[in-house]
Amino acid sequence: MKLIQNYIDGRFVPGKREFTDVNPADGTVIAQVTEADNAQVDEAVHAARHALHGEWGRIGVRERAVRLHKVADAIEKRFDCFVQAEVADTGKPVSLAAKLDVPRAAANFRVFADLVKLSGLESFQTEAPDGTTALNYAFRKPLGVVGVITPWNLPLLLLTWKVAPALACGNTAVVKPSEETPATATLLAEAMRDAGIPNGVYNVVHGFGPGSAGEYLTQSPEVDAVTFTGESRTGAAIMKAVAPTVKPVSFELGGKNAAIVFADCNFEEAVSGLADAVFLNTGQVCLCAERVYVERKIFDAFVEALKLKAESLHSGWPNDKKTDLGPLISKQHREKVLSYYQLAQDEGATVVTGGGVPKFGDDRGNGFYVQPTIYTGLPESARCVKEEIFGPVCHVAPFDSEEQAVAMANDTNYGLAASIWTSNLKRGHRVAQQMNVGITWVNC
Ligand code: NAD
Numbered sequence: 155m156k157l158i159q160n161y162i163d164g165r166f167v168p169g170k171r172e173f174t175d176v177n178p179a180d181g182t183v184i185a186q187v188t189e190a191d192n193a194q195v196d197e198a199v200h201a202a203r204h205a206l207h208g209e210w211g212r213i214g215v216r217e218r219a220v221r222l223h224k225v226a227d228a229i230e231k232r233f234d235c236f237v238q239a240e241v242a243d244t245g246k247p248v249s250l251a252a253k254l255d256v257p258r259a260a261a262n263f264r265v266f267a268d269l270v271k272l273s274g275l276e277s278f279q280t281e282a283p284d285g286t287t288a289l290n291y292a293f294r295k296p297l298g299v300v301g302v303i304t305p306w307n308l309p310l311l312l313l314t315w316k317v318a319p320a321l322a323c324g325n326t327a328v329v330k331p332s333e334e335t336p337a338t339a340t341l342l343a344e345a346m347r348d349a350g351i352p353n354g355v356y357n358v359v360h361g362f363g364p365g366s367a368g369e370y371l372t373q374s375p376e377v378d379a380v381t382f383t384g385e386s387r388t389g390a391a392i393m394k395a396v397a398p399t400v401k402p403v404s405f406e407l408g409g410k411n412a413a414i415v416f417a418d419c420n421f422e423e424a425v426s427g428l429a430d431a432v433f434l435n436t437g438q439v440c441l442c443a444e445r446v447y448v449e450r451k452i453f454d455a456f457v458e459a460l461k462l463k464a465e466s467l468h469s470g471w472p473n474d475k476k477t478d479l480g481p482l483i484s485k486q487h488r489e490k491v492l493s494y495y496q497l498a499q500d501e502g503a504t505v506v507t508g509g510g511v512p513k514f515g516d517d518r519g520n521g522f523y524v525q526p527t528i529y530t531g532l533p534e535s536a537r538c539v540k541e542e543i544f545g546p547v548c549h550v551a552p553f554d555s556e557e558q559a560v561a562m563a564n565d566t567n568y569g570l571a572a573s574i575w576t577s578n579l580k581r582g583h584r585v586a587q588q589m590n591v592g593i594t595w596v597n598c
Contacts, residue, residue: 410539
């Protein structure tokens with residue numbers, strides 16, 4: 155059985171404890187993973203600190219950028235290995251991993267390498283009471299050792315989205331990938347080696363969150379900053395954990411994203427766009443739409459068309475090129491999603507389609523698949539409308555006025571994303587600007 159090890163100071167190192175890496179498509183164990191103990195996390199952090207003062211600390215921005223482009227080259231050279239590792243860990247369709255996850259990982263290194271080379275510095279002039287002037291300017295230097303903690307839904311894409319800018323700015327990193335998807339962070343270590351990234355600049359410690367490598371990393375006084383993507387309540391726990399050592403944090407958290415569909419939209423494009431927004435990656439994307447508000451005039455037709463789209467999606471083996479939907483990430487996550495499917499019915503939803511587990515008659519029956527699901531008829535106060543489910547599911551509700559749609563879309567504790575569908579561009583911009591979220595799309 156393959157052993158996925160920690161990567162510390164340029165060496166792959168085993169540990170005292172192991173856990174299993176499971177293929178969510180059929181529930182088989184695909185690898186054993188070394189869990190880093192506290193001493194190994196300390197070792198990784200020390201290696202990262204030491205590396206700040208070595209070759210990595212001495213080379214300039216231009217040479218750093220050259221090496222980061224080489225990391226992108228190394229990812230592209232091992233493209234199929236990365237795709238296969240990501241597919242085996244996540245169960246996502248091979249077409250998605252090959253089109254999105256791995257190309258974007260390489261692009262992350264290229265983009266941040268170029269950005270850091272081109273970014274300017276701010277300066278401004280101030281006047282002192284005696285009339286003399288002073289020129290103030292910003293000078294950028296690395297924060298130091300960055301702790302990187304990432305989730306399982308887009309493992310390599312989201313990890314590189316953090317590691318690439320951290321390294322581009324001259325920092326070093328200790329990453330703790332999700333326990334569900336340890337493979338590609340470890341493969342990335344090989345790409346780092348090929349690219350001539352010095353030992354200690356990129357380190358990987360495997361393990362869990364609370365009571366394991368994740369929590370210990372956030373508490374380390376030797377870690378200068380933490381960047382985390384994952385659930386909002388984990389973000390809250392990390393915020394507490396970093397407080398005693400007052401570290402800067404950067405968070406990307408959960409969402410319960412709204413889409414607003416006006417009657418004047420391009421109907422076909424809106425249905426097809428929303429089908430992607432709801433079901434892509436089996437709904438396991440933080441930016442996915444889980445609340446769809448549709449103007450009453452087209453409500454019935456829209457629900458029917460979205461239903462047909464959902465029912466046309468092929469739930470298949472991840473490596474089958476025809477597969478649209480893979481499994482959910484784990485047994486535990488499927489239990490969570492199915493508990494919301496049950497809750498929706500208890501809360502009085504109408505099941506438009508789905509709501510259960512597909513039947514296969516082969517080993518996929520041991521995997522963690524669920525049906526793509528659409529509900530209507532829930533009150534806005536229902537838990538299924540308020541809480542992030544993180545599966546291939548949405549609730550569709552009608553609205554009668556723009557004001558009502560904006561109010562419903564904004565009535566959430568989350569603030570990640572929204573989309574507006576209309577052919578009236580003026581309204582598109584007007585509504586987009588009223589969304590209390592970080593990102594709003596119009597007609598996409
Ligand atoms: P999670 O919060 O359970 O875990 C994420 C990572 O944090 C894992 O590596 C885990 O081991 C670690 N962790 C857990 N508890 C910890 C603790 N107390 N201290 C330190 N580390 C800890 O999230 P998940 O289930 O892996 O991912 C799904 C969630 O991520 C969803 O809520 C989704 O919306 C969110 N997400 C957000 C974005 C974004 O960009 N906003 C992107 C992808 C996923």
